[in-house]
Amino acid sequence: MPIAIHNNTTTTKLPEEPFKNEAELQACIEQSPYLLFSESESSVTTVQREVGLPSAGILDLLVVDNEGLPVAVEVKLARNAQSRREVVAQAFDYVADLSNLTFDELDEIVDGSLTGVLTALVGPEQFPGLRKICATNLRAGRIRLVIAVDSAGEDLIRIVRYITDHSDIDVRLVSISKFDNGKILVPRLLVVPVSDALSSFGRINSARKVDTTFEAIISAYNLTADDKLQTRGHGSTYRAIYFEDWPDGIHYEFMNKPDWVSVEIHLESDEAAPLAPMLIPFAGQELMPAIILEWDQKWRNRGRLLAKITDYENPDLVASAMRELISRTKPIIDKYYAKR
Structure with missing residues (x-):
């Protein structure tokens, strides 16, 4: 779907462009992880791209927010041959693997980037407290899972929505559209947990x-x-x-x-x-x-x-x-x- 850019006298129509590959979409999210979240949520920072986990393989992106919540990001293009069920299963495998790691083990895997990012978020004096929160979140399995795509079919939306509606798992589905050679990126939150939707929009x-x-x-x-x-x-x-x-x-x-x-x-x-x-x-x-x-x-x-x-x-x-x-x-x- 195209977008329009208006000024005082003219309107420019910009057609949506495909991402060259998953690596391009990964790079966009790495630079701008806030695309995956609403404005009312905590600020986030990328810890590392392509994180090698002990059992689950390579996690596309690891992000953390300023409240010490780890976020695992799985990136897929619609044209990828993987079935939608495989995509979801792989994403949950990453979360399961992360929850088996201590803070120090994960920090070692990312070459100290987790410590560096948390320190940058809150400063050296508050880092010990945030580190403890992040460590507890890991051990408790409190890890947000984001499946980021360029577009999503009804089958993937249906699967993710079922998970959010029938479990306490923090998972969301986000699509990102590319325009003007990547100068403009437009995100859409396709599926978010009910609690997040309520907190953002106050529907009930x-x-x-x-x-x-x-x-x-x-x-x-x-x-x-x-x-x-x-x-x-x-x-x-x-x-x-x-x-x-x-x-x-x-x-x-x-x-x-x-x-x-x-x-x-x-x-x-x-x-x-x-x-x-x-x-x-x-x-x-x-x-x-x-x-x-x-x-x-x-x-x-x-x-x-x-x-x-x-x-x-x-x-x-x-x-x-x-x-x-x-x-x-x-x-x-x-x-x-x-x-x-």
């Missing part, structure tokens, strides 16, 4: 209400929390709390779901896994009146302790629940790591 009032309440919960908690216990990040579905003396794979977290908000402690690395026997006995205990602790052994194959709160319109209640969870469990964890 109830979703906006939950998000507003979640922000109130975070504010209520941070208002009385020590500086070292402040939440990190600006995500709409979760906020984490880290301790510098603990391994990357263990942290507290507020989780935002449509029907409830939870306070949790996550074990997301092999180094954190031995804590499970110490936390499991808390399951079934009353954290606060009518708020019961649960143990979820399936979480990242290591486990998490959580309490779901349906009365999420009471920010002080949820904030108090997190403080109580920290009060009960932190001394046990501190004691364990002090002996090591």
